[in-house]
Amino acid sequence: MNTSEKVSADPSEDAGPFAPVVAPRSAPAQVADQVVAAIREGRLRPDDRLPAERELARTLGVSRPTLREALAGLELAGLVRSRQGHGTVVVASAAVVANWGAEMTPTQVFEARLAIEPELARLAAEKRYPEDIAVLRQAGADLEEEFARTGHYRSDLPVHRAVARAARNPVLATALEEALRHTETARWKELRSSALRPEVIREGHVDEVRRVVRHVIRGEAREAAEVWRTHLVHYRDEMLTGLQIDAGHDAEPLET
Amino acid sequence: MNTSEKVSADPSEDAGPFAPVVAPRSAPAQVADQVVAAIREGRLRPDDRLPAERELARTLGVSRPTLREALAGLELAGLVRSRQGHGTVVVASAAVVANWGAEMTPTQVFEARLAIEPELARLAAEKRYPEDIAVLRQAGADLEEEFARTGHYRSDLPVHRAVARAARNPVLATALEEALRHTETARWKELRSSALRPEVIREGHVDEVRRVVRHVIRGEAREAAEVWRTHLVHYRDEMLTGLQIDAGHDAEPLET
DNA sequence: TTGATGGATTGGCCTGACCACCTGGCAACT
DNA sequence: AGTTGCCAGGTGGTCAGGCCAATCCATCAA
Numbered sequence A, B: 001m002n003t004s005e006k007v008s009a010d011p012s013e014d015a016g017p018f019a020p021v022v023a024p025r026s027a028p029a030q031v032a033d034q035v036v037a038a039i040r041e042g043r044l045r046p047d048d049r050l051p052a053e054r055e056l057a058r059t060l061g062v063s064r065p066t067l068r069e070a071l072a073g074l075e076l077a078g079l080v081r082s083r084q085g086h087g088t089v090v091v092a093s094a095a096v097v098a099n100w101g102a103e104m105t106p107t108q109v110f111e112a113r114l115a116i117e118p119e120l121a122r123l124a125a126e127k128r129y130p131e132d133i134a135v136l137r138q139a140g141a142d143l144e145e146e147f148a149r150t151g152h153y154r155s156d157l158p159v160h161r162a163v164a165r166a167a168r169n170p171v172l173a174t175a176l177e178e179a180l181r182h183t184e185t186a187r188w189k190e191l192r193s194s195a196l197r198p199e200v201i202r203e204g205h206v207d208e209v210r211r212v213v214r215h216v217i218r219g220e221a222r223e224a225a226e227v228w229r230t231h232l233v234h235y236r237d238e239m240l241t242g243l244q245i246d247a248g249h250d251a252e253p254l255e256t
Numbered sequence C: 001t002t003g004a005t006g007g008a009t010t011g012g013c014c015t016g017a018c019c020a021c022c023t024g025g026c027a028a029c030t
Numbered sequence D: 001a002g003t004t005g006c007c008a009g010g011t012g013g014t015c016a017g018g019c020c021a022a023t024c025c026a027t028c029a030a
Helices: A027-040 A053-060 A064-076 A106-127 A130-150 A157-167 A170-181 A186-195 A203-218 A221-240 B027-040 B053-060 B064-076 B106-127 B130-150 B157-167 B170-181 B186-195 B203-218 B221-240
Strands: A080-083 A087-090 B080-083 B087-090
Touching (some): A027 B064, A053 A064, A064 B027, A106 A130, A106 A186, A106 A221, A106 B106, A106 B170, A130 A157, A157 A170, A186 A221, B027 B064, B064 B080, B106 B186, B106 B221, B130 B157, B130 B203, B157 B170, B203 B221
Antiparallel strands (some): A080 A087
16 A cells, blocks of 8 residues: 655656645545444444544544545445435445545456456347447447558547447446456556557457457457456556566465 | 335335335435436536535535535445635546346346356456465355255355355455345345245255356356356356246347 | 323425536736 | 736635424423
8 A cells, every 4th residue: 555665646657856745635525434444444334333422522623524525425425325314324335435445556457357358248249239339339340440541549448438338238338347447546657658659459349349349249248258258367467577576465475 | 305105115015004114214325326317317427526515505504514424435435536725526437337226126136146256256266366265165065065064055145155255356245245235135035035945956956066166266267157157047046046037127129 | 001292303305505616708918 | 118016806615693393302281
């Protein structure tokens, strides 16, 4: 969890002696953090009642509206449930909250995508709803058109998302979006800029995308999953080659 | 502010002439719903600025604190970002929000778990952090002890969660929790009560759990994943046998 | 024992206000 | 001309205090 020693906010774009000031955490956010931490550490368990709003606000040293903003956020997130005249009770278990706000190394992101996306392709090929197929076909056509015209393409994300949508599984689709969200950090941008220079985009990439689209359209589930998997493996290997430090392990693995 | 006329809650568990009263949606929740809907429908796109709080509150007919509770929730969920003096801007794309609040059929839940859990077992077996292994071993031992003593067990969820934790992948672990969350509806409880009566719990179930724990401990990644997968398949088949209506398909599949 | 009741507690929502911060434009200075 | 300094307006951040409605629970009456 500890970042590198030389703080230096964003290594990818920090050139001078000055680092940007940290954005202060708002009062409601700090309150919410405390509650989340309490749940994670087991100091608050499901069905526990929080102190009354007026009292809790006083103990935390914030006003009641501020506290209520925090509780509203937690309730919208499903961690807590408030009922008039009854109180505010914890709903989520520690397991639900265990990984909130966790950092993801690039290796972990690929672990997740490799678990999810081939299965999404398989499901998409099995279900084949006409609307979804149309969207997928269009996304593939757009990519091919851009590649044919310019010799490269900016992103194949629309195809990945079209496959996810066509799979019709909210949990898996949301999980993919979650993985992609971790792809917008400075570290990733740096990886992309060094690994995915336009001249690196080979015909092979486009071909993999083309084949996945075709397999899904034809309902060839196993083949779709396999192509999607190799596509991700290629992408991962290009991205992570020569990357020794990955900080994904902060403890020693065990031998049998 | 007006609720629906004929309440008519959940058709899946409505047996008598009386339907449970629908829990009224709070004002902040309704506001948040509107924003989410606007994002989903593309009426609000990333980088769009929302109207100023005072103005938006007036437009929606709520007070500013109420509006702020809604925005606090949306910000905690990462859909929106407020900065003092600048305004509130949309962060999330329609894709992120596309599946929020979606219902999951039992079939879909198993689709997700079958995609995620074998991979979690594989990763757990590859990483094998001592703390996680200890937790997993304990969870397995608890299950065996309960089964040996009573001839059945209430739940193998602790083992599933221990495997997830040992995989050290926040996105996948959270996705599993999300899938499990959809397992607490009335429909699922009904399925469980009819399919998992104590006398149905066979030695085979416990044996599968035992084998997964052992494979993970020994670092046999492929075997761990395979056993976990068959365990889920067995569970699914027992649960869904004789279940014709699944409502997972609301459009006609396409032929090639 | 049972049922009603009324107060105390709790969250739900509002009004109004002040502060801190950001932005953009204008004026003063170099 | 370009830079700096300043300030006013708009914005979110926070607070204080209040009223209402749902719930709970101890009390009391039948």
